Amino acid sequence: MGRVGVLLLNLGGPERLEDVRPFLFNLFSDPEIIRLPIKGLQKPLAWLISTLRAGKSRENYRQIGGGSPLLKITEAQASALQERLIEMGREVSVYIGMRYWHPFTEEAIERIKRDHIKQLVILPLYPQFSISTSGSSFRVLEEMWKDDPYLRLTEYTLIPSWYDHPAYLRAMADLISTELDRSSDPDRVHIFFSAHGVPQSYVEEAGDPYQREIEECTKAIMNTLNRPNEYTLAYQSRVGPVEWLKPYTEDALKELGEQGVKDLLVVPISFVSEHIETLQEIDIEYREIAEEAGIEHFRRVPALNTHPVFIESLSDLVVKSLDEKPTTFDSIARPAENMKMYPQERWEWGMTSAAEVWNGRLAMIGFIALIIELITGHGPLHFVGLL
Ligand SMILES: C=CC1=C(C)c2cc3[nH]c(cc4nc(cc5[nH]c(cc1n2)c(C)c5CCC(=O)O)C(CCC(=O)O)=C4C)c(C)c3C=C
Numbered sequence: 274m275g276r277v278g279v280l281l282l283n284l285g286g287p288e289r290l291e292d293v294r295p296f297l298f299n300l301f302s303d304p305e306i307i308r309l310p311i312k313g314l315q316k317p318l319a320w321l322i323s324t325l326r327a328g329k330s331r332e333n334y335r336q337i338g339g340g341s342p343l344l345k346i347t348e349a350q351a352s353a354l355q356e357r358l359i360e361m362g363r364e365v366s367v368y369i370g371m372r373y374w375h376p377f378t379e380e381a382i383e384r385i386k387r388d389h390i391k392q393l394v395i396l397p398l399y400p401q402f403s404i405s406t407s408g409s410s411f412r413v414l415e416e417m418w419k420d421d422p423y424l425r426l427t428e429y430t431l432i433p434s435w436y437d438h439p440a441y442l443r444a445m446a447d448l449i450s451t452e453l454d455r456s457s458d459p460d461r462v463h464i465f466f467s468a469h470g471v472p473q474s475y476v477e478e479a480g481d482p483y484q485r486e487i488e489e490c491t492k493a494i495m496n497t498l499n500r501p502n503e504y505t506l507a508y509q510s511r512v513g514p515v516e517w518l519k520p521y522t523e524d525a526l527k528e529l530g531e532q533g534v535k536d537l538l539v540v541p542i543s544f545v546s547e548h549i550e551t552l553q554e555i556d557i558e559y560r561e562i563a564e565e566a567g568i569e570h571f572r573r574v575p576a577l578n579t580h581p582v583f584i585e586s587l588s589d590l591v592v593k594s595l596d597e598k599p600t601t602f603d604s605i606a607r608p609a610e611n612m613k614m615y616p617q618e619r620w621e622w623g624m625t626s627a628a629e630v631w632n633g634r635l636a637m638i639g640f641i642a643l644i645i646e647l648i649t650g651h652g653p654l655h656f657v658g659l660l
Pocket residue numbers: 284285286287300305306326330341342343399403405406469470471472512543544547548549550
């Protein structure tokens with residue numbers, strides 16, 4: 274057996290305020306995040322949305338200290354995992370590949386090639402699979418494997434999701450238990466699972482298994498916790514005008530307030546590290562909404578970060594995967610039958626609902642471009658460097 278590597282996949286985040294706009298541009302350039310019927314429109318639209326969103330997003334990153342802590346935490350997770358694997362007698366090197374910011378997945382693959390890795394375990398740091406997260410990173414890797422004769426000689430195993438791993442569930446239950454016991458009346462605390470949302474069309478039209486995995490994961494954590502508390506699952510971080518998975522976190526908080534819930538414990542469920550959506554969105558925005566709704570005690574469980582039982586779950590996944598037969602992107606990258614990697618892959622002509630949505634969006638882009646041109650004297654082609 275040749276040298277062994279583990280590639281941890283994550284989304285990445287801007288480390289400085291200057292990085293926010295280019296980070297958003299990379300994110301919105303991804304057809305797994307927004308897909309246009311005309312490929313050539315992807316970059317201009319990504320430019321437009323990232324430019325329009327950058328101010329608000331920068332302000333949010335400013336509120337959490339001027340950048341995302343995601344890379345530092347992912348590095349600490351990678352070191353803890355490598356140490357644990359070495360203790361278990363497995364000589365492996367752990368690499369980090371981010372989808373939208375440094376170190377990019379492509380940079381990680383260059384390092385893997387330089388180190389002559391012959392066997393690779395690909396492990397997304399997302400417990401549940403979504404087309405928009407693990408699926409998008411798998412797509413990048415699949416393209417690289419197709420084009421690179423060296424990579425084709427590298428055996429790899431993919432771990433699409435691991436939301437039901439017993440040690441992961443134990444680590445989550447441990448974090449929740451610890452926080453519950455800080456309350457004067459632990460059994461009366463309402464547990465509020467907040468998952469990152471995705472547009473409904475991902476699940477209903479593209480067959481994304483994300484919602485099912487989130488729901489199963491929530492139930493499995495509650496079973497592992499084995500306490501009598503009531504709980505709710507809701508979805509946060511909606512972006513754009515389309516419908517996302519429901520209930521939305523802000524609506525669910527208001528409803529619980531109206532029902533008289535006073536003591537709430539928020540559990541972020543689709544992330545394993547602190548990042549903008551825990552530190553800013555939950556801790557600042559949702560706290561405010563909850564307090565206005567009459568919820569007196571609003572607490573949050575910390576993200577797993579380097580919790581030792583969580584690191585144990587990652588090392589167990591790696592060891593089991595090394596002992597398995599190699600898998601291919603074809604067999605595993607589409608974990609659900611009928612799943613389409615691109616949400617709008619099945620484009621139909623005519624007055625379909627998809628066509629209406631896109632007609633509306635394109636009209637909106639044209640309108641915004643006109644306003645920008647009137648204000649600045651330059652058209653969109655000037656801004657994307659085409660004029
Ligand atoms: C399971 C986790 C995540 C899913 C699913 C997901 C889908 C998704 N996200 C956007 C839009 C944005 N995401 C942003 C940042 C961001 N998102 C996740 C996780 C999931 N996203 C992480 C870990 C981060 C990075 C956080 C950091 O600390 O930097 C952002 C940028 C931040 C902001 O402006 O709000 C956007 C935008 C979409 C559209 C989507 C599904 C289609």
